[in-house]
Amino acid sequence: MSRPVTRSISLMLNNPSKLLLLPTEMLHEVVDSFDDYERGNVLKAFMGTNHHLRTFALPLFFRAMHLNKPALFHIMIQFLDESPPEFYAYVRSVKIHLALADLTSFRASSLNALKKFVNLRVFEASFVQCTQRLLNVLPPCLEELEISWCGKKEFPDIRAFTRLRSFRMITFNRRNDRIIPRLYHEPPVVLPRLTTLSICLISHACLSDIVNQYVLPNLRILKLEYAVARPRAIYQFIDKHPKLREVTVAFQPFGAPRLFPITLMMGGSDEWKPISVDTWDAFILTKKEFPCETWNDILVQEMAFTRVPLENPTIVPSVSYSIRELALMAEDTAAWRSGSDFPSVMRLGESVPLFRDVELLTVQAVDSWDRLASFSDFMRELGTNLKIWRRLKKLTIHVHSPVPFAEWASPEVQAYLHAESPLKSCQAPLSSYTGQPISVQSLLDSLPGVVLAGHNEEFQARAADLHRQIIGIAGDDFADVPFRKVYLAPAWEKVHSNTFAAAVNYLVTCCPTLEEFTWFMPVANDMFAQGPRWVWEISKDTQGNKFIRSDFFWRSRRSLSIVVGKELDRIKHPPCFSR
Secondary structure: OOHHHHHHHHHHHHOHHHHHOOOHHHHHHHHHOOOHHHHHHHHHHHHOOOHHHHHHHHHHHOOEEEEOOHHHHHHHHHHHHOOOOHHHHHOOEEEEEOOHHHOEEOOHHHHHHHOOOOOOOEEEEEEEEEOHHHHHHOOOOOOEEEEEEOOOOOOOOOOOOOOOOEEEEEEOOOOOOOOOOOOOOOOOEEOOOOOEEEEEOOOHHHHHHHHHHEEOOOOOEEEEEEEOOOHHHHHHHHHHOOOOOEEEEEEOOOOOOEHHHHHHHHOOOOOEEEOOOOOOOOEEEOOOOOOOHHHHHOEEEEEEEEEEEOOOOOOOOOOOEEEEEEEEEEOOOOOOOOOOHHHHHHOHHHHOHHHOOOOEEEEEEEOOHHHOOOHHHHHHHHHHHHOOOOOOOEEEEEEEOOOOOHHHOOOOHHHHHOOOOHHHOOOOOEOOOOOOEOEHHHHHHOOOHHHHOOOHHHHHHHHHHHHHHHHHHHOHHHHHOOHHHOEOHHHHHHHHHHHHHHHHHHHHHHOOOOOEEEEEEEEOOEEEEEEEEEEEEEEEOOOOOEEEEEEEEOOOOOOOOOOOHHHHHHHHOOOOOOO
Protein backbone atom coordinates (compact mmCIF):
# COMPACT_ATOMS: atom_id res chain seq x y z
CA MET A 1 0.00 0.00 0.00
CA SER A 2 1.22 3.53 -0.79
CA ARG A 3 2.51 5.75 1.99
CA PRO A 4 -0.19 8.48 1.53
CA VAL A 5 -3.00 5.91 1.90
CA THR A 6 -1.37 4.42 4.99
CA ARG A 7 -0.98 7.86 6.49
CA SER A 8 -4.62 8.77 5.82
CA ILE A 9 -5.79 5.57 7.53
CA SER A 10 -3.55 6.34 10.51
CA LEU A 11 -5.14 9.78 10.78
CA MET A 12 -8.57 8.12 10.73
CA LEU A 13 -7.56 5.80 13.56
CA ASN A 14 -6.47 8.82 15.58
CA ASN A 15 -9.88 10.35 14.95
CA PRO A 16 -12.42 7.48 15.24
CA SER A 17 -15.35 9.75 14.49
CA LYS A 18 -14.31 9.81 10.81
CA LEU A 19 -14.30 6.02 10.61
CA LEU A 20 -17.78 5.86 12.13
CA LEU A 21 -19.06 7.84 9.16
CA LEU A 22 -17.87 5.22 6.68
CA PRO A 23 -20.37 2.56 5.57
CA THR A 24 -19.54 -1.09 6.24
CA GLU A 25 -18.77 -1.73 2.56
CA MET A 26 -16.14 1.01 2.63
CA LEU A 27 -14.57 -0.43 5.77
CA HIS A 28 -14.27 -3.79 4.04
CA GLU A 29 -12.48 -2.12 1.11
CA VAL A 30 -10.08 -0.42 3.51
CA VAL A 31 -9.24 -3.74 5.20
CA ASP A 32 -8.91 -5.68 1.93
CA SER A 33 -6.46 -3.13 0.52
CA PHE A 34 -3.76 -4.41 2.92
CA ASP A 35 -1.82 -7.66 2.59
CA ASP A 36 -2.15 -10.47 5.14
CA TYR A 37 0.52 -9.14 7.48
CA GLU A 38 -0.64 -5.48 7.45
CA ARG A 39 -4.31 -6.48 7.67
CA GLY A 40 -3.78 -7.99 11.12
CA ASN A 41 -2.29 -4.75 12.46
CA VAL A 42 -5.13 -2.68 10.99
CA LEU A 43 -7.78 -4.94 12.53
CA LYS A 44 -5.99 -4.76 15.88
CA ALA A 45 -6.15 -0.97 15.67
CA PHE A 46 -9.85 -1.11 14.78
CA MET A 47 -10.65 -3.35 17.74
CA GLY A 48 -8.90 -0.99 20.14
CA THR A 49 -10.72 2.11 18.89
CA ASN A 50 -14.36 1.74 19.99
CA HIS A 51 -17.18 -0.78 20.34
CA HIS A 52 -18.55 -0.24 16.81
CA LEU A 53 -15.23 -0.90 15.08
CA ARG A 54 -14.48 -3.79 17.43
CA THR A 55 -17.74 -5.47 16.45
CA PHE A 56 -16.83 -4.97 12.79
CA ALA A 57 -13.18 -6.11 13.04
CA LEU A 58 -13.47 -9.06 15.43
CA PRO A 59 -14.92 -11.59 12.91
CA LEU A 60 -12.42 -10.44 10.26
CA PHE A 61 -9.49 -10.82 12.64
CA PHE A 62 -10.31 -14.45 13.38
CA ARG A 63 -11.49 -15.23 9.84
CA ALA A 64 -8.09 -16.62 8.76
CA MET A 65 -5.56 -18.46 10.92
CA HIS A 66 -2.35 -18.73 8.88
CA LEU A 67 0.48 -20.27 10.91
CA ASN A 68 3.96 -21.64 10.21
CA LYS A 69 4.76 -23.24 13.59
CA PRO A 70 2.92 -26.11 15.31
CA ALA A 71 3.09 -24.41 18.71
CA LEU A 72 1.22 -21.37 17.41
CA PHE A 73 -1.78 -23.50 16.48
CA HIS A 74 -2.00 -25.01 19.95
CA ILE A 75 -1.70 -21.54 21.53
CA MET A 76 -4.50 -20.26 19.30
CA ILE A 77 -6.72 -23.19 20.23
CA GLN A 78 -6.11 -22.52 23.90
CA PHE A 79 -7.07 -18.86 23.40
CA LEU A 80 -10.28 -19.75 21.56
CA ASP A 81 -11.25 -22.22 24.30
CA GLU A 82 -11.07 -19.37 26.81
CA SER A 83 -13.04 -17.00 24.56
CA PRO A 84 -16.80 -16.80 23.87
CA PRO A 85 -18.12 -19.74 21.78
CA GLU A 86 -18.89 -17.55 18.76
CA PHE A 87 -15.17 -16.96 18.24
CA TYR A 88 -14.86 -20.45 16.74
CA ALA A 89 -17.65 -19.59 14.30
CA TYR A 90 -15.68 -16.59 13.04
CA VAL A 91 -12.90 -18.80 11.63
CA ARG A 92 -13.22 -19.54 7.90
CA SER A 93 -9.66 -20.55 7.01
CA VAL A 94 -6.97 -22.53 8.86
CA LYS A 95 -3.59 -22.88 7.13
CA ILE A 96 -0.63 -24.55 8.82
CA HIS A 97 2.38 -24.62 6.52
CA LEU A 98 5.47 -26.16 8.07
CA ALA A 99 8.91 -27.06 6.76
CA LEU A 100 9.67 -30.70 6.02
CA ALA A 101 11.98 -30.81 9.03
CA ASP A 102 9.05 -29.83 11.27
CA LEU A 103 6.91 -32.82 10.21
CA THR A 104 4.54 -33.42 13.11
CA SER A 105 1.03 -34.57 13.96
CA PHE A 106 -1.97 -33.06 15.73
CA ARG A 107 -2.47 -33.55 19.43
CA ALA A 108 -5.62 -35.30 20.59
CA SER A 109 -6.84 -32.04 22.19
CA SER A 110 -6.36 -30.21 18.88
CA LEU A 111 -8.38 -32.85 17.02
CA ASN A 112 -11.30 -32.32 19.40
CA ALA A 113 -11.02 -28.56 18.95
CA LEU A 114 -11.30 -28.87 15.16
CA LYS A 115 -14.89 -30.04 15.62
CA LYS A 116 -15.78 -26.56 16.90
CA PHE A 117 -14.87 -24.82 13.63
CA VAL A 118 -18.42 -25.18 12.35
CA ASN A 119 -18.02 -22.60 9.55
CA LEU A 120 -14.60 -23.67 8.32
CA ARG A 121 -14.22 -23.38 4.55
CA VAL A 122 -10.47 -23.79 3.99
CA PHE A 123 -8.16 -26.22 5.77
CA GLU A 124 -4.50 -26.65 4.77
CA ALA A 125 -1.96 -28.61 6.79
CA SER A 126 1.31 -29.03 4.90
CA PHE A 127 3.78 -31.47 6.48
CA VAL A 128 1.36 -32.18 9.32
CA GLN A 129 0.75 -35.93 9.44
CA CYS A 130 -2.86 -36.53 8.46
CA THR A 131 -4.85 -39.71 9.03
CA GLN A 132 -8.50 -40.54 8.56
CA ARG A 133 -9.08 -39.61 12.20
CA LEU A 134 -8.21 -36.00 11.39
CA LEU A 135 -10.50 -35.86 8.37
CA ASN A 136 -13.40 -37.29 10.39
CA VAL A 137 -13.42 -34.29 12.76
CA LEU A 138 -13.38 -31.64 10.01
CA PRO A 139 -16.76 -30.02 9.18
CA PRO A 140 -18.47 -31.25 5.98
CA CYS A 141 -18.84 -27.66 4.71
CA LEU A 142 -15.16 -27.56 3.66
CA GLU A 143 -14.50 -26.13 0.20
CA GLU A 144 -10.69 -26.34 0.03
CA LEU A 145 -8.60 -29.11 1.60
CA GLU A 146 -4.83 -29.65 1.53
CA ILE A 147 -3.21 -32.45 3.57
CA SER A 148 -0.08 -34.58 3.96
CA TRP A 149 -1.55 -38.07 3.88
CA CYS A 150 -0.09 -40.75 6.17
CA GLY A 151 -3.16 -42.96 6.52
CA LYS A 152 -3.41 -46.69 5.97
CA LYS A 153 -5.43 -46.40 2.75
CA GLU A 154 -3.90 -45.27 -0.50
CA PHE A 155 -6.47 -42.50 -0.85
CA PRO A 156 -8.38 -40.90 2.04
CA ASP A 157 -12.12 -41.07 2.48
CA ILE A 158 -13.45 -37.62 1.49
CA ARG A 159 -17.02 -38.65 0.72
CA ALA A 160 -18.39 -36.42 3.49
CA PHE A 161 -17.06 -33.24 1.84
CA THR A 162 -19.68 -32.83 -0.87
CA ARG A 163 -18.98 -29.08 -1.16
CA LEU A 164 -15.28 -29.58 -1.82
CA ARG A 165 -13.93 -27.47 -4.69
CA SER A 166 -10.18 -28.08 -4.33
CA PHE A 167 -8.30 -31.08 -2.92
CA ARG A 168 -4.50 -31.20 -2.67
CA MET A 169 -2.52 -34.05 -1.13
CA ILE A 170 1.08 -35.13 -0.55
CA THR A 171 1.51 -38.80 0.31
CA PHE A 172 3.97 -40.12 2.89
CA ASN A 173 4.98 -43.54 4.19
CA ARG A 174 3.77 -45.38 1.10
CA ARG A 175 4.81 -49.00 0.65
CA ASN A 176 5.22 -50.91 -2.58
CA ASP A 177 2.50 -50.23 -5.10
CA ARG A 178 -0.36 -52.72 -5.05
CA ILE A 179 -0.44 -54.86 -8.18
CA ILE A 180 -3.44 -57.13 -7.52
CA PRO A 181 -6.73 -55.37 -8.45
CA ARG A 182 -8.98 -54.49 -5.55
CA LEU A 183 -12.73 -55.15 -5.36
CA TYR A 184 -14.95 -52.13 -4.71
CA HIS A 185 -18.32 -53.03 -3.17
CA GLU A 186 -19.85 -49.57 -2.63
CA PRO A 187 -21.08 -47.39 -5.50
CA PRO A 188 -18.91 -44.35 -6.32
CA VAL A 189 -19.71 -41.02 -4.66
CA VAL A 190 -20.29 -37.93 -6.79
CA LEU A 191 -18.37 -34.77 -5.84
CA PRO A 192 -20.08 -32.29 -8.15
CA ARG A 193 -18.18 -29.18 -7.03
CA LEU A 194 -14.63 -30.53 -7.13
CA THR A 195 -12.74 -28.66 -9.85
CA THR A 196 -9.11 -28.95 -8.68
CA LEU A 197 -7.24 -32.17 -7.83
CA SER A 198 -3.53 -32.14 -6.99
CA ILE A 199 -1.61 -35.18 -5.69
CA CYS A 200 2.12 -35.55 -5.11
CA LEU A 201 3.61 -39.08 -5.24
CA ILE A 202 0.46 -40.71 -6.58
CA SER A 203 0.61 -44.49 -6.90
CA HIS A 204 -1.25 -46.73 -9.31
CA ALA A 205 -3.38 -48.05 -6.44
CA CYS A 206 -4.23 -44.51 -5.32
CA LEU A 207 -5.36 -43.54 -8.81
CA SER A 208 -7.41 -46.75 -9.01
CA ASP A 209 -9.14 -45.85 -5.73
CA ILE A 210 -10.10 -42.43 -7.08
CA VAL A 211 -11.48 -43.84 -10.32
CA ASN A 212 -13.57 -46.54 -8.61
CA GLN A 213 -14.78 -44.60 -5.56
CA TYR A 214 -15.49 -41.11 -6.88
CA VAL A 215 -17.15 -39.40 -9.80
CA LEU A 216 -15.77 -35.95 -10.61
CA PRO A 217 -18.01 -34.56 -13.34
CA ASN A 218 -16.65 -30.99 -13.20
CA LEU A 219 -12.92 -31.57 -12.75
CA ARG A 220 -11.05 -28.72 -14.47
CA ILE A 221 -7.49 -28.73 -13.03
CA LEU A 222 -5.36 -31.86 -12.51
CA LYS A 223 -1.82 -31.91 -11.12
CA LEU A 224 0.07 -35.16 -10.52
CA GLU A 225 3.65 -34.72 -9.26
CA TYR A 226 6.17 -37.55 -9.24
CA ALA A 227 3.52 -39.95 -10.49
CA VAL A 228 4.36 -43.57 -9.75
CA ALA A 229 1.13 -44.62 -11.46
CA ARG A 230 1.49 -46.11 -14.93
CA PRO A 231 1.09 -43.68 -17.83
CA ARG A 232 -1.74 -45.85 -19.21
CA ALA A 233 -3.83 -45.24 -16.08
CA ILE A 234 -3.07 -41.50 -16.13
CA TYR A 235 -4.08 -41.21 -19.80
CA GLN A 236 -7.34 -43.03 -19.14
CA PHE A 237 -8.09 -40.84 -16.14
CA ILE A 238 -7.60 -37.68 -18.23
CA ASP A 239 -9.67 -39.13 -21.05
CA LYS A 240 -12.44 -39.98 -18.59
CA HIS A 241 -12.79 -36.31 -17.58
CA PRO A 242 -13.51 -34.34 -20.76
CA LYS A 243 -14.00 -31.08 -18.84
CA LEU A 244 -10.33 -31.00 -17.83
CA ARG A 245 -8.80 -27.74 -19.00
CA GLU A 246 -5.44 -27.71 -17.21
CA VAL A 247 -3.21 -30.77 -16.70
CA THR A 248 0.24 -31.11 -15.11
CA VAL A 249 1.99 -34.49 -14.81
CA ALA A 250 5.54 -35.38 -13.72
CA PHE A 251 6.16 -39.02 -14.58
CA GLN A 252 8.30 -41.48 -12.67
CA PRO A 253 12.03 -41.20 -13.49
CA PHE A 254 13.25 -43.83 -15.98
CA GLY A 255 9.64 -44.60 -16.84
CA ALA A 256 8.86 -41.61 -19.03
CA PRO A 257 6.39 -42.26 -21.87
CA ARG A 258 6.78 -41.25 -25.48
CA LEU A 259 5.50 -37.94 -26.76
CA PHE A 260 3.31 -39.17 -29.58
CA PRO A 261 0.63 -40.98 -27.52
CA ILE A 262 0.63 -37.98 -25.17
CA THR A 263 -0.39 -35.69 -28.01
CA LEU A 264 -3.26 -38.05 -28.85
CA MET A 265 -4.41 -37.94 -25.24
CA MET A 266 -4.16 -34.12 -25.14
CA GLY A 267 -6.43 -33.74 -28.13
CA GLY A 268 -9.00 -36.28 -27.02
CA SER A 269 -8.25 -38.56 -29.98
CA ASP A 270 -9.79 -42.03 -30.19
CA GLU A 271 -6.98 -43.43 -32.38
CA TRP A 272 -5.35 -45.36 -29.57
CA LYS A 273 -6.24 -48.18 -27.21
CA PRO A 274 -4.53 -49.81 -24.19
CA ILE A 275 -2.58 -52.94 -25.05
CA SER A 276 -1.18 -54.17 -21.73
CA VAL A 277 -1.27 -53.41 -18.02
CA ASP A 278 2.51 -53.55 -17.77
CA THR A 279 3.35 -51.60 -20.93
CA TRP A 280 4.60 -48.12 -20.19
CA ASP A 281 3.58 -46.56 -23.48
CA ALA A 282 0.38 -48.60 -23.27
CA PHE A 283 -1.00 -47.56 -26.65
CA ILE A 284 -0.94 -48.68 -30.23
CA LEU A 285 -2.41 -46.79 -33.13
CA THR A 286 -5.44 -48.16 -34.89
CA LYS A 287 -5.36 -45.90 -37.95
CA LYS A 288 -1.81 -44.69 -38.57
CA GLU A 289 1.78 -45.26 -37.59
CA PHE A 290 4.09 -42.88 -35.76
CA PRO A 291 4.66 -39.79 -37.94
CA CYS A 292 8.47 -39.95 -37.79
CA GLU A 293 11.29 -41.67 -35.94
CA THR A 294 12.48 -38.44 -34.30
CA TRP A 295 9.08 -37.80 -32.75
CA ASN A 296 8.83 -41.40 -31.63
CA ASP A 297 12.16 -41.14 -29.77
CA ILE A 298 11.21 -38.15 -27.58
CA LEU A 299 10.52 -39.23 -24.01
CA VAL A 300 8.59 -36.84 -21.75
CA GLN A 301 9.62 -36.55 -18.10
CA GLU A 302 7.16 -33.77 -17.25
CA MET A 303 4.32 -32.15 -19.15
CA ALA A 304 1.71 -29.47 -18.59
CA PHE A 305 -0.93 -28.01 -20.86
CA THR A 306 -4.12 -26.00 -20.96
CA ARG A 307 -6.70 -26.77 -23.61
CA VAL A 308 -10.00 -25.42 -24.89
CA PRO A 309 -12.65 -27.38 -26.80
CA LEU A 310 -12.86 -26.77 -30.53
CA GLU A 311 -16.06 -25.20 -31.82
CA ASN A 312 -15.87 -27.30 -34.96
CA PRO A 313 -13.82 -30.44 -34.19
CA THR A 314 -14.43 -31.84 -37.69
CA ILE A 315 -11.82 -29.43 -39.11
CA VAL A 316 -9.04 -31.66 -37.76
CA PRO A 317 -10.22 -35.29 -37.54
CA SER A 318 -10.08 -36.99 -34.15
CA VAL A 319 -9.04 -33.77 -32.34
CA SER A 320 -11.52 -32.24 -29.89
CA TYR A 321 -9.31 -29.63 -28.21
CA SER A 322 -6.83 -26.89 -29.00
CA ILE A 323 -3.76 -26.43 -26.79
CA ARG A 324 -3.16 -22.85 -25.60
CA GLU A 325 -0.34 -23.32 -23.06
CA LEU A 326 2.26 -26.09 -23.30
CA ALA A 327 5.25 -27.05 -21.14
CA LEU A 328 7.45 -30.08 -21.83
CA MET A 329 10.55 -31.50 -20.16
CA ALA A 330 12.20 -34.15 -22.33
CA GLU A 331 13.98 -36.98 -20.56
CA ASP A 332 17.57 -37.74 -21.47
CA THR A 333 18.88 -39.61 -18.44
CA ALA A 334 19.68 -42.85 -20.23
CA ALA A 335 23.32 -43.15 -21.23
CA TRP A 336 22.49 -44.55 -24.67
CA ARG A 337 20.42 -41.48 -25.64
CA SER A 338 22.46 -38.52 -26.81
CA GLY A 339 20.22 -36.97 -29.43
CA SER A 340 19.01 -33.41 -29.91
CA ASP A 341 15.51 -33.32 -28.46
CA PHE A 342 15.22 -29.52 -28.30
CA PRO A 343 15.00 -28.81 -32.06
CA SER A 344 12.66 -31.80 -32.43
CA VAL A 345 10.30 -30.37 -29.80
CA MET A 346 10.45 -26.91 -31.37
CA ARG A 347 9.38 -28.37 -34.74
CA LEU A 348 6.20 -29.82 -33.22
CA GLY A 349 4.32 -26.63 -34.08
CA GLU A 350 4.34 -27.80 -37.69
CA SER A 351 3.94 -31.53 -37.14
CA VAL A 352 1.06 -31.45 -34.65
CA PRO A 353 -2.14 -29.59 -35.63
CA LEU A 354 -3.06 -29.65 -31.95
CA PHE A 355 -0.31 -27.08 -31.20
CA ARG A 356 -1.14 -24.52 -33.87
CA ASP A 357 -2.75 -22.11 -31.39
CA VAL A 358 -0.19 -22.38 -28.55
CA GLU A 359 0.41 -18.98 -26.92
CA LEU A 360 2.74 -19.98 -24.07
CA LEU A 361 5.52 -22.52 -24.64
CA THR A 362 8.05 -23.84 -22.10
CA VAL A 363 10.70 -26.37 -23.16
CA GLN A 364 13.42 -28.05 -21.12
CA ALA A 365 15.48 -30.43 -23.24
CA VAL A 366 18.93 -31.56 -24.31
CA ASP A 367 20.70 -30.42 -27.45
CA SER A 368 24.04 -31.38 -28.99
CA TRP A 369 25.64 -28.02 -29.60
CA ASP A 370 28.66 -29.57 -31.27
CA ARG A 371 26.49 -29.92 -34.38
CA LEU A 372 26.43 -26.09 -34.62
CA ALA A 373 29.29 -23.75 -35.36
CA SER A 374 28.28 -20.90 -33.05
CA PHE A 375 25.67 -19.34 -30.79
CA SER A 376 24.41 -17.35 -33.80
CA ASP A 377 23.63 -20.60 -35.64
CA PHE A 378 21.62 -21.78 -32.64
CA MET A 379 19.52 -18.60 -32.61
CA ARG A 380 18.99 -18.77 -36.40
CA GLU A 381 17.72 -22.33 -36.08
CA LEU A 382 15.48 -21.32 -33.18
CA GLY A 383 14.09 -18.43 -35.23
CA THR A 384 13.34 -20.76 -38.15
CA ASN A 385 11.44 -23.11 -35.86
CA LEU A 386 9.51 -20.21 -34.28
CA LYS A 387 8.02 -19.29 -37.65
CA ILE A 388 5.66 -22.26 -37.40
CA TRP A 389 4.25 -21.15 -33.99
CA ARG A 390 1.86 -18.62 -35.44
CA ARG A 391 0.32 -17.36 -32.17
CA LEU A 392 3.18 -17.77 -29.70
CA LYS A 393 3.43 -14.94 -27.14
CA LYS A 394 5.74 -16.27 -24.41
CA LEU A 395 8.67 -18.64 -24.89
CA THR A 396 10.74 -20.08 -22.02
CA ILE A 397 13.62 -22.47 -22.64
CA HIS A 398 16.29 -24.33 -20.69
CA VAL A 399 18.69 -26.15 -23.00
CA HIS A 400 21.58 -28.28 -21.84
CA SER A 401 24.33 -29.64 -24.06
CA PRO A 402 27.06 -32.08 -23.00
CA VAL A 403 29.38 -30.17 -25.36
CA PRO A 404 29.25 -26.34 -25.37
CA PHE A 405 29.72 -24.11 -28.39
CA ALA A 406 33.35 -23.52 -29.34
CA GLU A 407 32.92 -19.88 -28.32
CA TRP A 408 31.24 -21.01 -25.08
CA ALA A 409 34.20 -23.01 -23.87
CA SER A 410 33.74 -23.51 -20.15
CA PRO A 411 37.17 -23.14 -18.51
CA GLU A 412 38.03 -24.15 -15.00
CA VAL A 413 37.46 -21.41 -12.46
CA GLN A 414 41.13 -20.49 -12.15
CA ALA A 415 41.34 -20.10 -15.94
CA TYR A 416 39.46 -16.82 -15.60
CA LEU A 417 42.64 -15.41 -14.11
CA HIS A 418 44.71 -16.64 -17.07
CA ALA A 419 42.42 -15.39 -19.85
CA GLU A 420 43.19 -12.07 -21.46
CA SER A 421 39.58 -10.89 -21.03
CA PRO A 422 37.27 -13.55 -19.55
CA LEU A 423 34.28 -11.22 -19.62
CA LYS A 424 34.24 -11.44 -23.43
CA SER A 425 33.58 -15.18 -23.31
CA CYS A 426 30.01 -16.11 -24.16
CA GLN A 427 29.93 -18.57 -21.26
CA ALA A 428 28.16 -16.97 -18.29
CA PRO A 429 30.50 -16.58 -15.28
CA LEU A 430 29.08 -19.45 -13.24
CA SER A 431 30.69 -22.26 -11.34
CA SER A 432 30.73 -25.38 -13.54
CA TYR A 433 29.70 -27.56 -10.61
CA THR A 434 27.36 -25.51 -8.41
CA GLY A 435 25.93 -23.06 -10.91
CA GLN A 436 26.56 -20.21 -8.47
CA PRO A 437 27.85 -16.84 -9.77
CA ILE A 438 31.60 -16.31 -9.66
CA SER A 439 33.16 -13.43 -7.72
CA VAL A 440 36.71 -12.14 -7.92
CA GLN A 441 37.44 -13.48 -4.44
CA SER A 442 36.01 -16.92 -5.24
CA LEU A 443 38.50 -17.16 -8.11
CA LEU A 444 41.37 -16.75 -5.68
CA ASP A 445 39.81 -19.04 -3.06
CA SER A 446 39.37 -21.85 -5.60
CA LEU A 447 43.03 -21.93 -6.58
CA PRO A 448 44.81 -25.00 -5.14
CA GLY A 449 47.84 -24.47 -2.97
CA VAL A 450 50.12 -26.03 -5.57
CA VAL A 451 49.13 -23.36 -8.09
CA LEU A 452 49.51 -20.52 -5.61
CA ALA A 453 52.91 -21.67 -4.43
CA GLY A 454 55.40 -19.06 -5.59
CA HIS A 455 52.77 -17.25 -7.73
CA ASN A 456 50.54 -15.66 -5.11
CA GLU A 457 51.51 -12.08 -5.98
CA GLU A 458 51.03 -12.79 -9.68
CA PHE A 459 47.47 -14.07 -9.21
CA GLN A 460 46.65 -11.22 -6.84
CA ALA A 461 47.73 -8.78 -9.55
CA ARG A 462 45.58 -10.57 -12.16
CA ALA A 463 42.59 -10.49 -9.83
CA ALA A 464 43.11 -6.77 -9.26
CA ASP A 465 43.26 -6.23 -13.02
CA LEU A 466 40.02 -8.18 -13.46
CA HIS A 467 38.48 -6.04 -10.73
CA ARG A 468 39.42 -2.89 -12.68
CA GLN A 469 37.86 -4.35 -15.83
CA ILE A 470 34.57 -4.95 -14.02
CA ILE A 471 34.52 -1.40 -12.67
CA GLY A 472 35.28 -0.02 -16.12
CA ILE A 473 32.41 -1.98 -17.69
CA ALA A 474 29.76 -2.09 -14.95
CA GLY A 475 30.35 1.44 -13.64
CA ASP A 476 31.99 3.28 -10.78
CA ASP A 477 29.31 2.07 -8.38
CA PHE A 478 31.30 -1.14 -8.02
CA ALA A 479 34.43 0.74 -6.98
CA ASP A 480 33.13 1.00 -3.41
CA VAL A 481 32.00 -2.63 -3.25
CA PRO A 482 34.25 -4.85 -1.10
CA PHE A 483 36.65 -6.93 -3.15
CA ARG A 484 35.12 -10.24 -2.04
CA LYS A 485 31.63 -9.16 -3.12
CA VAL A 486 32.45 -8.07 -6.66
CA TYR A 487 30.79 -10.53 -9.06
CA LEU A 488 31.51 -10.93 -12.76
CA ALA A 489 27.84 -11.27 -13.79
CA PRO A 490 26.85 -7.55 -14.02
CA ALA A 491 29.82 -6.74 -16.23
CA TRP A 492 29.27 -9.89 -18.31
CA GLU A 493 25.65 -8.83 -18.89
CA LYS A 494 26.71 -5.43 -20.26
CA VAL A 495 29.33 -6.99 -22.52
CA HIS A 496 26.85 -9.36 -24.16
CA SER A 497 23.52 -7.50 -23.91
CA ASN A 498 23.78 -6.06 -27.43
CA THR A 499 24.52 -9.48 -28.93
CA PHE A 500 21.58 -11.06 -27.14
CA ALA A 501 19.31 -8.11 -27.98
CA ALA A 502 20.08 -8.55 -31.67
CA ALA A 503 19.31 -12.27 -31.39
CA VAL A 504 15.99 -11.58 -29.65
CA ASN A 505 15.14 -9.00 -32.30
CA TYR A 506 15.71 -11.68 -34.93
CA LEU A 507 13.37 -14.06 -33.05
CA VAL A 508 10.67 -11.38 -33.06
CA THR A 509 11.14 -10.94 -36.80
CA CYS A 510 10.55 -14.66 -37.25
CA CYS A 511 7.63 -14.74 -34.78
CA PRO A 512 5.87 -11.31 -34.78
CA THR A 513 3.47 -12.31 -31.99
CA LEU A 514 6.30 -12.94 -29.49
CA GLU A 515 6.04 -10.74 -26.39
CA GLU A 516 8.44 -12.40 -23.94
CA PHE A 517 11.48 -14.65 -24.25
CA THR A 518 13.04 -16.20 -21.14
CA TRP A 519 16.24 -18.22 -21.21
CA PHE A 520 17.33 -20.25 -18.19
CA MET A 521 21.04 -20.44 -18.91
CA PRO A 522 22.73 -23.85 -18.56
CA VAL A 523 25.39 -24.95 -16.10
CA ALA A 524 28.28 -26.83 -17.68
CA ASN A 525 28.44 -30.06 -15.68
CA ASP A 526 24.83 -30.52 -14.61
CA MET A 527 21.87 -31.17 -16.88
CA PHE A 528 19.22 -30.19 -14.35
CA ALA A 529 20.97 -27.28 -12.57
CA GLN A 530 19.68 -24.00 -13.94
CA GLY A 531 21.76 -20.88 -14.10
CA PRO A 532 20.49 -17.30 -14.11
CA ARG A 533 17.50 -16.47 -16.22
CA TRP A 534 17.56 -13.71 -18.80
CA VAL A 535 14.11 -12.28 -19.47
CA TRP A 536 13.46 -10.24 -22.62
CA GLU A 537 10.20 -8.32 -23.02
CA ILE A 538 9.05 -7.02 -26.40
CA SER A 539 6.52 -4.23 -26.75
CA LYS A 540 5.24 -2.18 -29.67
CA ASP A 541 3.79 1.32 -29.88
CA THR A 542 0.80 2.35 -31.96
CA GLN A 543 3.03 2.85 -35.00
CA GLY A 544 4.48 -0.64 -34.80
CA ASN A 545 7.92 0.31 -33.47
CA LYS A 546 9.50 -2.41 -31.33
CA PHE A 547 10.97 -1.83 -27.88
CA ILE A 548 13.06 -4.53 -26.22
CA ARG A 549 14.04 -4.49 -22.56
CA SER A 550 15.75 -7.16 -20.48
CA ASP A 551 16.29 -8.26 -16.88
CA PHE A 552 19.20 -10.52 -15.98
CA PHE A 553 18.33 -12.39 -12.76
CA TRP A 554 21.69 -13.77 -11.68
CA ARG A 555 21.40 -13.25 -7.92
CA SER A 556 17.78 -14.25 -7.19
CA ARG A 557 17.46 -17.74 -8.65
CA ARG A 558 14.08 -19.25 -9.47
CA SER A 559 13.92 -22.72 -10.96
CA LEU A 560 12.07 -23.41 -14.16
CA SER A 561 8.72 -25.05 -13.40
CA ILE A 562 6.94 -27.28 -15.92
CA VAL A 563 3.51 -25.88 -15.03
CA VAL A 564 1.00 -23.63 -16.77
CA GLY A 565 -2.21 -21.77 -16.10
CA LYS A 566 -3.46 -21.24 -12.57
CA GLU A 567 -0.86 -23.58 -11.07
CA LEU A 568 1.87 -21.38 -12.55
CA ASP A 569 0.25 -18.29 -11.02
CA ARG A 570 0.14 -20.13 -7.69
CA ILE A 571 3.92 -20.66 -7.85
CA LYS A 572 4.73 -17.11 -8.93
CA HIS A 573 2.43 -15.51 -6.36
CA PRO A 574 2.34 -17.76 -3.28
CA PRO A 575 -0.09 -16.68 -0.56
CA CYS A 576 1.15 -15.20 2.70
CA PHE A 577 0.86 -17.74 5.49
CA SER A 578 1.96 -15.70 8.48
CA ARG A 579 0.43 -12.74 10.17
